[in-house]
Amino acid sequence: MSAKSGELKRGSGGLVSALLGVQLDQPFFWFGFETDENIAKSLLQKSADVEKNLEIRPVVLEKSLYESYYDRFSNDVLWPLFHYEGNHVFFRRQDWESYTEANRRMAEEILKIAEANDTVWIHDFHFLLLGQMLKEANPDLKIGFFLHTPFPSSEIFRQLPVREEVLRAMLRFDLIGFHEHSYLRHFTVCLKTQLGIESTFFKAETGDHVVHLGVYPISIDIQGFKKKSSAPKIAQLSEKFRQTIRSPFLVLGIDRLDYSKGLELKLRGFRRLLQKFPDLRGQVNLLQVAVPTRVKVPSYIRLKKDIDRLVGTINGEFGKPGYTPVQYIFNSVSEAELLALYKRSDCALITSKRDGMNLVAMEYTVAQDPDNPGVIVLSEFAGAASLLGQAIFINPWDEDSIADALYQAYTMPSDEKRERLEGLQDMLSKYSATEWAKSFLRDLDSSRIRPPKRPLARLCAATKDTYGRIFEKVRQAEKCHLILDYDGTLCPLQKRPELAVLSETQKARLQKLGDSFSIHIVSGRSREFLDAQFPESPFHLVAEHGAFRRLPGSEWKSRISSDIQSWFNEIEKIMQDYSERVPLSFVEKKSASLVWHFRQSPPDFAAFQARKLDDELQIGFSNLPVSVTIGSKIVEARAIECNKGSFLRWLLESEPAESSFVCLGDDHTDEDMFRALDTRGISIKVGHGETAAHCRIPTQEEVLPFLEELVALRGKGFEPVALPTSKAPAERP
Numbered sequence: 001m002s003a004k005s006g007e008l009k010r011g012s013g014g015l016v017s018a019l020l021g022v023q024l025d026q027p028f029f030w031f032g033f034e035t036d037e038n039i040a041k042s043l044l045q046k047s048a049d050v051e052k053n054l055e056i057r058p059v060v061l062e063k064s065l066y067e068s069y070y071d072r073f074s075n076d077v078l079w080p081l082f083h084y085e086g087n088h089v090f091f092r093r094q095d096w097e098s099y100t101e102a103n104r105r106m107a108e109e110i111l112k113i114a115e116a117n118d119t120v121w122i123h124d125f126h127f128l129l130l131g132q133m134l135k136e137a138n139p140d141l142k143i144g145f146f147l148h149t150p151f152p153s154s155e156i157f158r159q160l161p162v163r164e165e166v167l168r169a170m171l172r173f174d175l176i177g178f179h180e181h182s183y184l185r186h187f188t189v190c191l192k193t194q195l196g197i198e199s200t201f202f203k204a205e206t207g208d209h210v211v212h213l214g215v216y217p218i219s220i221d222i223q224g225f226k227k228k229s230s231a232p233k234i235a236q237l238s239e240k241f242r243q244t245i246r247s248p249f250l251v252l253g254i255d256r257l258d259y260s261k262g263l264e265l266k267l268r269g270f271r272r273l274l275q276k277f278p279d280l281r282g283q284v285n286l287l288q289v290a291v292p293t294r295v296k297v298p299s300y301i302r303l304k305k306d307i308d309r310l311v312g313t314i315n316g317e318f319g320k321p322g323y324t325p326v327q328y329i330f331n332s333v334s335e336a337e338l339l340a341l342y343k344r345s346d347c348a349l350i351t352s353k354r355d356g357m358n359l360v361a362m363e364y365t366v367a368q369d370p371d372n373p374g375v376i377v378l379s380e381f382a383g384a385a386s387l388l389g390q391a392i393f394i395n396p397w398d399e400d401s402i403a404d405a406l407y408q409a410y411t412m413p414s415d416e417k418r419e420r421l422e423g424l425q426d427m428l429s430k431y432s433a434t435e436w437a438k439s440f441l442r443d444l445d446s447s448r449i450r451p452p453k454r455p456l457a458r459l460c461a462a463t464k465d466t467y468g469r470i471f472e473k474v475r476q477a478e479k480c481h482l483i484l485d486y487d488g489t490l491c492p493l494q495k496r497p498e499l500a501v502l503s504e505t506q507k508a509r510l511q512k513l514g515d516s517f518s519i520h521i522v523s524g525r526s527r528e529f530l531d532a533q534f535p536e537s538p539f540h541l542v543a544e545h546g547a548f549r550r551l552p553g554s555e556w557k558s559r560i561s562s563d564i565q566s567w568f569n570e571i572e573k574i575m576q577d578y579s580e581r582v583p584l585s586f587v588e589k590k591s592a593s594l595v596w597h598f599r600q601s602p603p604d605f606a607a608f609q610a611r612k613l614d615d616e617l618q619i620g621f622s623n624l625p626v627s628v629t630i631g632s633k634i635v636e637a638r639a640i641e642c643n644k645g646s647f648l649r650w651l652l653e654s655e656p657a658e659s660s661f662v663c664l665g666d667d668h669t670d671e672d673m674f675r676a677l678d679t680r681g682i683s684i685k686v687g688h689g690e691t692a693a694h695c696r697i698p699t700q701e702e703v704l705p706f707l708e709e710l711v712a713l714r715g716k717g718f719e720p721v722a723l724p725t726s727k728a729p730a731e732r733p
């Protein structure tokens with residue numbers, strides 16, 4: 001919005017169109033930037049009159065900062081990148097700093113009025129950092145983000161020099177909404193490829209935060225739009241246009257003059273129509289309204305010149321007295337004129353190269369007269385294509401596709417036009433802008449109320465609840481067993497497995513813990529590795545996920561009774577075959593298990609091959625005593641006894657009822673242990689991710705300090721176990 005000459009004026013853009021169509025019951029503030037203090041003041045004064053539920057809060061930004069933030073970083077980096085126009089991206093570090101600063105200023109203004117549990121709904125790519133900034137200051141805000149543009153493929157997004165900063169900031173929102181499923185999919189792939197974060201299509205978890213993800217195709221105010229477009233004055237104006245714009249078949253284009261809208265492709269397609277179907281010369285016109293936008297950005301200045309030139313070429317080539325094929329308006333039109341043009345035209349032509357949604361397609365549909373409708377020719381690269389199934393679809397890069405679609409529209413029988421429109425209007429009648437906003441806000445609300453399945457809270461201060469009782473049990477128990485996974489729990493994960501060894505100090509600390517606990521080190525590692533790591537140690541060592549165990553001072557004993565030979569050699573051959581296909585992958589051979597490792601391999605290719613291998617083994621060996629799992633950069637086939645859960649069940653049975661158990665692990669094989677534990681124990685997941693454990697220690701580094709605290713606890717009365725980085729109390733739901 002702007003307030004030139006004291007009058008409030010809305011901008012012509014999809015975001016404003018869509019949001020003004022939303023009717024919410026609760027009052028809200030609308031924040032946006034303004035560079036002119038006088039305009040900002042007048043906006044503030046007038047805002048309350050605009051809409052009962054809406055107050056406009058202009059945030060003043062000095063012009064130079066605004067230009068660097070908006071014209072340059074937002075519109076000369078993010079916009080082209082998000083629309084697959086990598087060659088238009090012009091990144092300058094100082095513009096990124098301006099972008100950060102502008103986001104910070106906006107955060108400060110919002111924080112002046114936002115209180116805990118208030119909802120903040122952030123729109124579009126201009127504010128990708130805002131959620132993180134608001135959350136840092138007020139973690140209890142509910143923060144949603146909706147992206148009005150596409151989210152590009154990871155291959156495009158990775159071009160952004162600040163890609164990690166942007167993605168990490170986005171992970172602080174509570175809910176992120178996209179127009180279309182492919183945009184959401186691209187986002188999750190970016191998380192994986194750029195940050196190594198696994199996510200589902202519903203949520204991504206990082207340490208102590210969950211961001212929910214969803215698809216919410218935007219819409220317009222269907223009823224309001226219908227009412228406006230069927231007003232008598234619109235019919236009159238449309239009739240007037242019929243007299244003044246003389247064309248037997250008028251094709252209409254309404255776009256901001258933006259390269260993402262594919263105006264040059266539209267003109268080329270239209271020229272192809274006139275070349276391919278000479279009979280249509282003199283019969284068909286294109287009226288293109290190109291609304292000026294981002295006029296200071298160099299790529300937009302160049303685009304305008306190209307379009308001017310193309311319009312001239314076509315009119316020069318096919319024009320004759322009384323026939324100007326292309327009528328071109330480089331200006332915006334009033335709302336009444338827009339509606340009348342929708343009605344007057346015979347066809348809408350939308351040739352976006354990429355478009356988040358495209359509201360013009362929806363508006364055109366709603367404005368049509370059901371008895372005598374126009375036809376929509378729509379780019380398959382607009383998000384709207386996933387909703388408006390009865391449009392004629394085109395690949396805008398294919399001139400013939402545009403020409404043929406226009407010809408189809410020109411020759412389409414009236415019955416078919418009516419039928420198509422009915423389908424389109426029917427679809428839209430069920431989904432207006434208000435429903436779009438409500439469904440997003442509803443999900444945002446529940447994303448905060450519904451806690452993740454297991455608390456992400458840190459392990460601390462749990463005096464009076466379940467934890468308190470369990471810890472009390474640990475303290476009082478005659479004998480307490482500490483069951484520890486090795487990699488990722490006792491020892492940090494390393495790129496190469498042989499590097500994962502404990503320092504002498506760590507070993508000494510562990511040894512000391514052995515004075516208070518009976519320690520069991522339960523690992524997927526081989527017997528040889530554990531022997532080398534813990535020679536003559538007082539610990540109970542369990543190798544190959546429970547296949548072998550060794551008590552202090554005695555020999556290794558096998559727990560295997562099934563027939564390993566029935567699957568071992570066969571699976572080894574298959575895994576070797578995969579190692580040859582996937583560079584840097586290899587097979588690790590143990591006594592009762594085989595592991596195909598691909599940590600160093602090209603990630604996407606290897607992950608794909610891993611799924612294939614898993615599938616092949618799951619199906620091919622389903623009736624043999626082997627279990628196959630995909631773990632972190634591995635596919636593993638193990639004898640059924642190689643299961644940490646089955647080992648723990650055996651241990652629980654063999655120990656007296658008064659014993660207690662504390663069990664720590666970080667990966668999926670440890671989940672078997674967590675599930676096997678009975679009421680005598682407490683299970684603790686190390687790191688983030690879904691878990692069956694009672695509670696969680698956020699990072700591997702905190703494991704030893706925590707265990708040392710536990711020792712102190714066993715010696716004294718019950719005190720909460722506080723971790724250095726603890727923030728919130730742990731709570732089992």
Ligand code: GDG
Nearest residue numbers: 012013014015017148332333334335355356357358359360
């Ligand atoms: C972004 C995304 C997504 C246009 N010219 C005039 C005028 N308009 C109005 C139209 C329509 C809006 O502007 C354009 O909306 P679009 O959706 O087509 O495109 P963007 O502006 O690029 O919007 C887009 C949208 O956000 C919503 O999420 O769909 O993909 O790029 O409402 O009617 N209005 C008037 N005069 C004009 O000359 N009055």
